[in-house]
Amino acid sequence: MSPAGRSWHDLRRRVITGVALAAFGAFVVWAGGLVFALTAAAAAGLILWEIVRMVAPERASEALQIGILAAAAVLLARALPGALTLPLLAAPIAMGILWLRGNTLLFGLYGFAVLVACYGLILARDGYGVFWILWLVLTVVMTDIAGYFGGRAIGGAKFWPSVSPSKTWAGVIAGWLAAALVGLALSVGAGAPLSLVVLSVLLSFASQLGDIAQSAFKRRAGVKDSSTLLPGHGGVFDRFDALLGAALFWFGLALVIDIPELSLG
Numbered sequence: 257m258s259p260a261g262r263s264w265h266d267l268r269r270r271v272i273t274g275v276a277l278a279a280f281g282a283f284v285v286w287a288g289g290l291v292f293a294l295t296a297a298a299a300a301g302l303i304l305w306e307i308v309r310m311v312a313p314e315r316a317s318e319a320l321q322i323g324i325l326a327a328a329a330v331l332l333a334r335a336l337p338g339a340l341t342l343p344l345l346a347a348p349i350a351m352g353i354l355w356l357r358g359n360t361l362l363f364g365l366y367g368f369a370v371l372v373a374c375y376g377l378i379l380a381r382d383g384y385g386v387f388w389i390l391w392l393v394l395t396v397v398m399t400d401i402a403g404y405f406g407g408r409a410i411g412g413a414k415f416w417p418s419v420s421p422s423k424t425w426a427g428v429i430a431g432w433l434a435a436a437l438v439g440l441a442l443s444v445g446a447g448a449p450l451s452l453v454v455l456s457v458l459l460s461f462a463s464q465l466g467d468i469a470q471s472a473f474k475r476r477a478g479v480k481d482s483s484t485l486l487p488g489h490g491g492v493f494d495r496f497d498a499l500l501g502a503a504l505f506w507f508g509l510a511l512v513i514d515i516p517e518l519s520l521g
Contacts, residue, residue: 269488285389292381293334300374301327302492304367310477311359322352330374345371366473373500376507387446387518395438396502399431399460406430420471428464435460446518459502466501
């Protein structure tokens with residue numbers, strides 16, 4: 257097959273997978289409740305499985321067990337009092353550290369961050385309604401799109417070349433501007449304070465840091481993709497790294513400020 261043919265084949269698989277993920281994601285966000293929680297827990301389990309396979313590829317059995325424990329912890333955290341959330345999410349990480357006996361710092365930091373982020377997504381949908389999860393997802397998506405095209409069109413200085421060689425300052429700032437527009441539109445549509453614009457830019461930056469952190473992890477682990485679960489996209493961790501960064505920001509935000517319940521229209 258010619259190089260052009262291979263490129264088209266990869267693009268076709270990427271588009272098909274992307275459309276399927278978008279459709280499934282829209283359904284999950286709309287459904288909420290247990291459907292959303294199960295999806296977030298499954299994502300957590302799959303990402304922890306990928307992380308273990310990256311840092312300790314010879315530990316296939318442990319990777320599966322840690323993934324199952326991670327999914328169960330995220331799902332159970334939804335049903336237990338808030339004071340038990342972080343210890344429960346830390347439990348699969350502690351077990352993984354005992355089992356792996358190598359690369360434990362890398363696994364521990366990233367693994368715990370992923371579980372907190374996935375729980376944060378459930379918290380956003382369960383506790384605050386569809387508006388906030390829509391804000392989170394739209395901000396991440398628009399940041400990614402604007403960053404890609406802004407970086408391609410303008411180019412220029414690299415943001416952090418040693419970690420993410422393709423990310424430019426132009427792309428990063430384009431992402432912030434797109435996020436500000438999302439915040440402004442949703443602020444007008446839902447009657448939220450204009451401070452949502454500033455929060456949107458901060459959320460945008462958190463999503464970009466999530467992408468950069470995942471790139472740093474893969475460089476440290478010496479892998480190109482987190483797995484091959486998603487044709488044309490790599491792994492679950494590859495696809496949702498920015499969303500995880502944004503979800504971590506959301507979780508921290510929910511801890512320190514009183515977030516109002518809002519609705520569109």
